[in-house]
Amino acid sequence: MKAFILATLAVAVSTSLALAQQQPKVKPLATAEDPTKKTILVGRAEAAGMIIQFELEPAVAMIMLAGTPPKPMEHGPAAGEIYHVEVKPIDPRSKTRISYAHIVFEATNKDTGKSLKGELHPMWGSSGLHYAMNSALLGDGAYAARITVHSPTFGRSPSDRNLFMTPAVANFHFRLKDRILTEVSEPSPLPN
Numbered sequence: 001m002k003a004f005i006l007a008t009l010a011v012a013v014s015t016s017l018a019l020a021q022q023q024p025k026v027k028p029l030a031t032a033e034d035p036t037k038k039t040i041l042v043g044r045a046e047a048a049g050m051i052i053q054f055e056l057e058p059a060v061a062m063i064m065l066a067g068t069p070p071k072p073m074e075h076g077p078a079a080g081e082i083y084h085v086e087v088k089p090i091d092p093r094s095k096t097r098i099s100y101a102h103i104v105f106e107a108t109n110k111d112t113g114k115s116l117k118g119e120l121h122p123m124w125g126s127s128g129l130h131y132a133m134n135s136a137l138l139g140d141g142a143y144a145a146r147i148t149v150h151s152p153t154f155g156r157s158p159s160d161r162n163l164f165m166t167p168a169v170a171n172f173h174f175r176l177k178d179r180i181l182t183e184v185s186e187p188s189p190l191p192n
Contacts, residue, residue, distance in 0.1 A: 024173045024185035032180040036082050039127075042145070043185030048168035050098060051090040051191065052147055056174070056181065059084050059134040062123060080136040082179070087120055087131045089149045089168070092191035097129040098164065102150040105133065111141030137176065142183070145172040 024043055033040045035056035044053045059077035066073045085105055089098040103120040116138060120131035137143070149168040156163055175183035 022171055024171055026173050026183050027186040028183050029181060032177070032182050034180050036179060039086070040181050041184065041187060042174045042181070043170075043172040044187035044190070045170035045172070045185070046092075046188050047149075047170045048166050049092075049164060050149065050168050051092050051188065052149060052168060052170040053088040053090060053187075054145070054147055054170070054172050054185075055086045055088075057084045057086060058082070060125075062121065062132075062134075064121070077134040081134040083135050083137055085118075085120065085133050085135050086127075087147055087149075088127070088129075089131070090191070091164075095191060098149070098152055099129060100154045101131070101152040103131040104148045104150070105145065106148075107137065107143050107145040109138040109141040109143055112138060114138045140176045140178065142175045143173065145174065146170070147172065 024045070036058050039055050039057035042054045042056055044051060046052075059081045061074050061076040063072050063074050065071065087103055087105065089101055089103070090096070091098055099122070101122075104117065105120055106115065106117045108115040116135065118133050118135065120133050123130055123132045125132075147170050149164075151165055151167065172185045173183065174181055174185070
């Protein structure tokens, strides 16, 4: 019986530690930052063998190919979309951005209980390859955000057979007050 109780306690402690590691550490900003004026790092986390970097910046127009034959079409931000949600999945070994991924952004405003979910589009810009969408977000409040990078569809060499084969999930925290960031997630360091 004593062994059973100790084993149960060990599992509970292990589960609690794993959950604690998944939750982002809050970092109050010394000076509030305006993501409608410049790019702000919300956080960087390690998950399933990759680094997931999350930033907020001013909403931007995106050029997408549409039609047959494909022609460039400009899509400006919709009414109220003042933020550009930008995610950069990085391979820590080669220090390159990961292409051909399906990325989902989810956010809940913990103060209002409202949630949003969207797929991020692959995009090229001044910061190189990233995945993004414009958003109005959900007003002021503390946010719990989750970014899921599903398995990229590129081919792999036999030695990298299992690389990025499971979805990478990272959780982030940020707080908006009067549309200004006052808290973000403590970022993991970039790979050397």
